Amino acid sequence: MTIVDVLLLVVAGFFAGVVGFVTGLASLVSYPALLAVGLSPVAANVTNTVAMVGVGVGALSNSAREVVDTGPRVWRWTAYAALGGLTGAVVLLVAPPGSFEATVPFLVAFASLALLLQPKIRELAGGRDLPRVFAAALFVVAVYGGYFGAGAGVIFLALTLICTSESIWRASILKSYLLGVANLVAAIGFAFFGPVHWIAAAAMAVGAFAGGWCGPPLVKRIPPNLLRVGVAIAGFGLAAWLAFG
Template identity: 75%
Template sequence: MSAAHYLLLVVAGFGAGLVGFVTGLASIISYPALLAVGLTPVAANVTNTVAMVAVGVGGTANSLRELTEMGPRLWRWAAVSGVGGLVGALILLWAPAGSFETVVPYLVAVASLALLLQPRIRKLAGGKEFPVLYPAALGVVAIYGGYFGAGAGVIFLALTLICTGLSVWRATILKSFLLGIANLVAAIAFSMSGEVNWGAAAAMALGALLGGWCGPPAVKVIPPTVLRIAVALAGFGLAGWLALK
């Protein structure tokens, strides 16, 4: 790759990091950028997963206090996300190509609809939390995150807002952290596959680290309802794009 390609990946990484933290849609920027510089779809997918670990690192580094305030349950959720990320990575490496991608647009669309209806769903639930359902569903979403990842942040956010009493602000921080854990474990598995383009991953990770760092301050100034609706609408757009491509 040329110097211009690496510069493109740094810039795309920053955009993916910032957009990914705020909306959970990092891959809509990062994945096409990796394809644009000549990577194959599989190589772009695994390289993207490795690079996007940096979003979680940057975001977590700038929101440690809020995360630690969640207590011991945070580490239980992190363990579930890690196991799910590993399972998803193994599915990608061993399963036939395209075996899971057909259902992805529907998953993202359902999550986006859930985000739009989240206040009503929480009202119907009587404001209750779901300490058993949440980690179980979290594991399933983490499997998807380790497998493909596009739109996984939207699904994480919708699940968290519906199953817990966390605010949009805290749910966004948690989403970035848990998705980062799933990506990290999947990235370790992918690093042994020989498919990762390490130069491209490093360039994109540099931008993604900076973008993730800028994410928490950006989310903090966006009105919660505006953020929730914006992420939902972007999710519908991503679902449509995934269905057509």
């Protein structure tokens, strides 16, 4: 890997961090960049998971109080995310290639539709929180995050805005934190058993940390409805890219 490749990954990591925090679509930037510098699809996938831990760490360093202010339930959610990330990593390492990717475009498209319809869905639910549904769905999304991860942030945003009364600002912070936990646990497993390209992972993680740190103040300035609709539209684009790209 040349110095130009390393610099490319740092820059790609930064934009992945910003895009990942704002929209939940970090892998739309980071995964193709890893392929572009010559990594195989499997190596790019596991290296991407390791590198994207930087987004969560960067975002948390600039929004730790918001996570703590969520209360005791955030620690239960952390456990679900960790268990899901571990499960996803195991599935990736033992499952036949391509066994899960076929469903991913449909999951992302469904989540994007749910984001667009979120106000109406919350209205139909009577504005009630759905803690059990949220906990179970969080585990499933974390499994996906540990396995592949593209679009996991979109799915998580839709899940949080529908099942809880959190604002999109706090949902974005929780997304980065909890998916960061899932990525971290998966990354530990990949460190021992997966084909991680450590130079690429380190370069991208440096940029991702900086991008994640820049994310919270940026999201705070974006009107909530504009952000929700924008993420949904970007999610539809990602679903099309995953299905036909």
